[in-house]
Amino acid sequence: AQSVTQLDSQVPVFEEAPVELRCNYSSSVSVYLFWYVQYPNQGLQLLLKYLSGSTLVKSINGFEAEFNKSQTSFHLRKPSVHISDTAEYFCAVTGLTGGGNKLTFGTGTQLKVEL
Amino acid sequence: DAGVTQSPTHLIKTRGQQVTLRCSPKSGHDTVSWYQQALGQGPQFIFQYYEEEERQRGNFPDRFSGHQFPNYSSELNVNALLLGDSALYLCASTNNPGTNVALHFGNGTRLTVT
Numbered sequence: 001a002q003s004v005t006q007l008d009s010q011v012p013v014f015e016e017a018p019v020e021l022r023c024n025y026s027s028s029v030s031v032y033l034f035w036y037v038q039y040p041n042q043g044l045q046l047l048l049k050y051l052s053g054s055t056l057v058k059s060i061n062g063f064e065a066e067f068n069k070s071q072t073s074f075h076l077r078k079p080s081v082h083i084s085d086t087a088e089y090f091c092a093v094t095g096l097t098g099g100g101n102k103l104t105f106g107t108g109t110q111l112k113v114e115l
Numbered sequence: 116d117a118g119v120t121q122s123p124t125h126l127i128k129t130r131g132q133q134v135t136l137r138c139s140p141k142s143g144h145d146t147v148s149w150y151q152q153a154l155g156q157g158p159q160f161i162f163q164y165y166e167e168e169e170r171q172r173g174n175f176p177d178r179f180s181g182h183q184f185p186n187y188s189s190e191l192n193v194n195a196l197l198l199g200d201s202a203l204y205l206c207a208s209t210n211n212p213g214t215n216v217a218l219h220f221g222n223g224t225r226l227t228v229t
Contacts, residue, residue: 004157032214043119043205043220044158090157094214100171101148101209101218105157 002027002093006106013081014114021076021109023065023091033074034092034103035065044090050074086113117142119221121206127227128196136191136224140208147189148218149181152203164189165212193226201228 003026013019025031032051036044048059055067065076074091088110092103120139128134140147146165150158160173164183178194187208193200203225207218 034217036220041222043222044207044218045220046217049217092157096214100165100212100214101146101163101207101216102160102171102173103158103218104160107155107157 002031002095002104004091004093004104004106006091006109008109009107010110010112012112012114015083016080018079019077019081019085019111021089021091021111023074023076023106025072025074025091025093027072027093027095030096031093032096033065033067034094035063035074035076036090036092036105038088038090038108040087047076047089081111081113083113083115085111087111119144119206119208119219121204121221121224123224124222125225125227127229130196130198130228132196133192133194134196134226136193136204136206136226138189138191138206138208138221140187140189140206141219144208144210144219145187146209146212147183147187148207148209149189149191150205150207151175152205152223154202158205161191163212170212196228198228201226 005024034049035047050067058064088108091106148163149161152158163171167183180192183189203223205223206221209216
């Protein structure tokens with residue numbers, strides 16, 4: 001079984017400032033890791049994913065996350081945020097085998113970008 | 116290209132009643148999963164359907180059941196509703212029942228049990 005911890009429930013930040021949303025996971029098997037974003041009254045959209053290979057993965061809108069196996073972390077970062085980045089961000093994990101489409105999500109981090 | 120569509124968008128039911136939620140997967144997708152997202156929480160996996168069979172199930176009681184039709188659409192049924200069943204129910208689809216794929220989510224059905 002897997003679990004995900006997102007320690008920060010809310011992260012306020014000013015526009016154009018950098019941000020880091022923290023995610024730690026626990027698993028007895030190797031994992032795939034995901035970040036999803038949820039805008040108000042909408043479903044979840046995939047932001048980025050780590051499956052294998054380079055431990056640094058990037059999205060098309062400037063977010064990046066680094067898989068750190070020794071620290072069991074997959075923190076999300078953006079060097080300069082925009083008002084439109086205001087949303088709820090969820091970290092998720094699934095085991096390499098046998099998991100099907102079962103994702104285990106964290107409780108989410110609300111990113112609020114202010115002018 | 117239509118994404119994942121869910122109906123209805125909102126629903127109010129009374130404790131003890133039964134409810135059916137519906138989901139049409141994204142075009143080209145054949146695998147559907149259902150998630151429950153309580154207020155202020157992350158989504159929790161209910162079950163996954165592929166080839167009209169339940170393939171994976173999370174820690175939900177038997178009151179939660181589902182079905183997948185030959186056209187890949189799916190239903191989630193919840194019997195004997197409890198106040199704690201109030202949540203956003205999300206449907207997700209993929210074209211692969213394996214693990215290393217990205218789920219495409221619908222906008223959800225907001226269920227309120229009074």
